[in-house]
Amino acid sequence: MTATHALLVALGAAVGAPLRLVVAHYARERLRAAPPAGTLVVNVVGSLVLGVLVGDAVGGSALALVGTGFCGALTTFSTLALELWEALDDDRPVAAAANLGLSLVLGLGAAALGYALAA
Amino acid sequence: MASAAALPDGATLGVVAVGGVLGSLGRWAVGLAIPHEVGAFPWSTFVVNVTGAFAMGLLVAFLVDRPGVHRLARPFVGVGVLGGWTTFSALAVDAVQLGATHHVQLALLYVGATFLVGTLAVAAGMLGGRRVWPGP
Numbered sequence: 001m002t003a004t005h006a007l008l009v010a011l012g013a014a015v016g017a018p019l020r021l022v023v024a025h026y027a028r029e030r031l032r033a034a035p036p037a038g039t040l041v042v043n044v045v046g047s048l049v050l051g052v053l054v055g056d057a058v059g060g061s062a063l064a065l066v067g068t069g070f071c072g073a074l075t076t077f078s079t080l081a082l083e084l085w086e087a088l089d090d091d092r093p094v095a096a097a098a099n100l101g102l103s104l105v106l107g108l109g110a111a112a113l114g115y116a117l118a119a
Numbered sequence: 120m121a122s123a124a125a126l127p128d129g130a131t132l133g134v135v136a137v138g139g140v141l142g143s144l145g146r147w148a149v150g151l152a153i154p155h156e157v158g159a160f161p162w163s164t165f166v167v168n169v170t171g172a173f174a175m176g177l178l179v180a181f182l183v184d185r186p187g188v189h190r191l192a193r194p195f196v197g198v199g200v201l202g203g204w205t206t207f208s209a210l211a212v213d214a215v216q217l218g219a220t221h222h223v224q225l226a227l228l229y230v231g232a233t234f235l236v237g238t239l240a241v242a243a244g245m246l247g248g249r250r251v252w253p254g255p
Contacts, residue, residue: 017139029123075207081172111211
């Protein structure tokens with residue numbers, strides 16, 4: 001049911017998006033980590049959870065709420081792409097490569113782990 | 120210096136939640152409009168991620184040297200709407216699923232194209248934004 005799915009996506013996103021902010025804020029303000037650290041953490045965690053859902057062939061309402069809504073809003077590509085471009089533009093190619101490499105290895109690794117655990 | 124608060128303030132959390140809901144509903148609608156078949160290039164996620172990266176570049180260009188803009192504008196649009204519109208989890212899981220179903224080349228193409236085009240889209244958004252809003 002489309003309207004119900006929209007509501008579930010919205011509910012999941014209403015939790016996922018602010019949680020991403022909380023993680024980024026905590027990493028930056030309390031742990032004094034570089035901003036990409038918070039982005040990396042939410043992207044890895046969201047990829048693990050969505051990997052489990054898809055590996056387990058979860059669909060319908062649960063996928064709308066937790067997958068499309070929560071994981072989709074918890075994770076972000078726009079901020080990651082901004083971080084990558086800013087590092088390149090700022091003459092910090094090693095930082096850009098490290099962020100890209102960690103995002104690929106840990107993000108895809110987490111997705112693969114979740115997928116394999118559930119499949 | 121006062122010790123930094125563990126949590127962002129409530130207003131910022133609130134606008135990020137609202138923006139995240141709007142962006143996520145948009146991403147969900149794109150997914151309905153461009154259905155994704157297993158084993159095929161995930162166009163809907165590619166489109167939201169690249170357009171979101173372009174919009175992020177525009178936003179940053181717009182906000183540079185604009186101290187008068189409301190303090191919640193960037194959290195609402197950048198963290199909320201664009202964070203909800205774009206996604207990393209679907210990118211990662213779709214790539215893994217492509218690999219698991221023996222479409223390894225397509226998975227590599229998908230991930231490579233998303234990062235290459237997405238990063239260039241940020242740059243294009245910034246350049247375009249600086250032309251439209253040449254700053255004070």
